[in-house]
Amino acid sequence: xxxxxxxxxxxxxxxxxxxxxxxxxxxxxxxxxxxxxxxxxxxxxxxxxxxxxxxxxxxxxxxxxxxxxxxxxxxxxxxxxxxxxxxxxxxxxxxxxxxxxxxxxxxxxxxxxxxxxxxxxxxxxxxxxxxxxxxxxxxxxxxxxxxxxxxxxxxxxxxxxxxxxxxxxxxxxxxxxxxxxxxxxxxxxxxxxxxxxxxxxxxxxxxxxxxxxxxxxxxxxxxxxxxxxxxxxxxxxxxxxxxxxxxxxxxxxxxxxxxxxxxxxxxxxxxxxxxxxxxxxxxxxxxxxxxxxxxxxxxxx
Numbered sequence: 069x070x071x072x073x074x075x076x077x078x079x080x081x082x083x084x085x086x087x088x089x090x091x092x093x094x095x096x097x098x099x100x101x102x103x104x105x106x107x108x109x110x111x112x113x114x115x116x117x118x119x120x121x122x123x124x125x126x127x128x129x130x131x132x133x134x135x136x137x138x139x140x141x142x143x144x145x146x147x148x149x150x151x152x153x154x155x156x157x158x159x160x161x162x163x164x165x166x167x168x169x170x171x172x173x174x175x176x177x178x179x180x181x182x183x184x185x186x187x188x189x190x191x192x193x194x195x196x197x198x199x200x201x202x203x204x205x206x207x208x209x210x211x212x213x214x215x216x217x218x219x220x221x222x223x224x225x226x227x228x229x230x231x232x233x234x235x236x237x238x239x240x241x242x243x244x245x246x247x248x249x250x251x252x253x254x255x256x257x258x259x260x261x262x263x264x265x266x267x268x269x270x271x272x273x274x275x276x277x278x279x280x281x282x283x284x285x286x287x288x289x290x291x292x293x294x295x296x297x298x299x300x301x302x303x304x305x306x307x308x309x310x311x312x313x314x315x316x317x318x319x320x321x322x323x324x325x326x327x328x329x330x331x332x333x334x335x336x337x338x339x340x341x342x343x344x345x346x347x348x349x350x351x352x353x354x355x356x357x358x359x360x361x362x363x364x365x366x367x368x369x
Contacts, residue, residue, distance in 0.1 A: 069324060070318070072326065075105075075108045076090050076106065079097075089111065091131060102347075105140050105141070107145045110146050113167070119170060119171070120167070124170050141179070142178040143328065148168055148171055153190050171183065184225055189227075200239035208222065223262040224240070227267060246282075265292060275313055290329075291327050294308075294309070300333055316365070
């Protein structure tokens with residue numbers, strides 16, 4: 069049976085650039101009734117994050133203790149990310165790679181099964197996605213090895229392509245490319261796919277077809293809505309995704325993991341004392357999504 073989860077980023081941001089740390093967000097989600105939470109370690113991209121300091125491991129253990137005390141399980145994390153193959157700033161590269169290393173280790177400390185990350189594109193190769201395929205395979209190999217040592221899997225999510233200039237092809241926007249990359253690692257227990265419904269909606273939708281293609285490779289989800297043009301990170305039913313078809317796709321492949329919200333833009337500007345309105349509503353809508361899944365008829369061959 070599906071379970072509902074949310075990224076901690078559901079209440080991470082506030083008006084005028086305010087940021088709530090992971091501990092605050094875990095407490096808010098647990099208080100509202102969430103039993104499963106995705107820890108958004110992209111917090112490390114914030115210069116003020118404790119993940120950047122010498123006490124980053126203690127911070128991870130503090131989050132883990134809070135989860136245990138609050139009765140919350142951590143199902144997945146999101147790793148910090150950057151434009152790997154386009155980055156020319158060696159200082160930034162070194163910082164980001166260290167944050168990614170720390171975040172993989174932190175994922176193990178938190179007891180989460182999967183760390184979600186993005187594929188990257190070799191833009192100078194133009195539409196030749198075979199170049200990006202090989203570069204991603206080479207780049208992620210040491211990260212996968214570190215994750216294995218921590219008892220963690222790497223879930224690579226489908227990307228999207230902007231429907232505006234420069235109209236570049238983005239590797240992994242087509243789920244077939246992602247499936248080929250994941251299969252190339254030949255380790256289905258440690259390398260899988262995170263399906264981002266919002267990203268897929270910006271690349272034509274086809275959620276049921278995409279999910280049937282992905283099949284057992286699916287290890288995690290990002291649940292968010294949009295209107296097909298921008299990655300708006302809205303609550304489901306506030307955009308134009310067909311959630312009946314989307315949930316039917318999950319039913320087709322027998323997915324029994326978590327539906328994990330990534331809706332940080334929905335309610336971003338609410339003050340902290342009103343953030344609970346978003347969290348409470350997400351639980352109500354999540355129950356509707358699960359009901360759609362349970363009612364869906366599996367696709368016949």
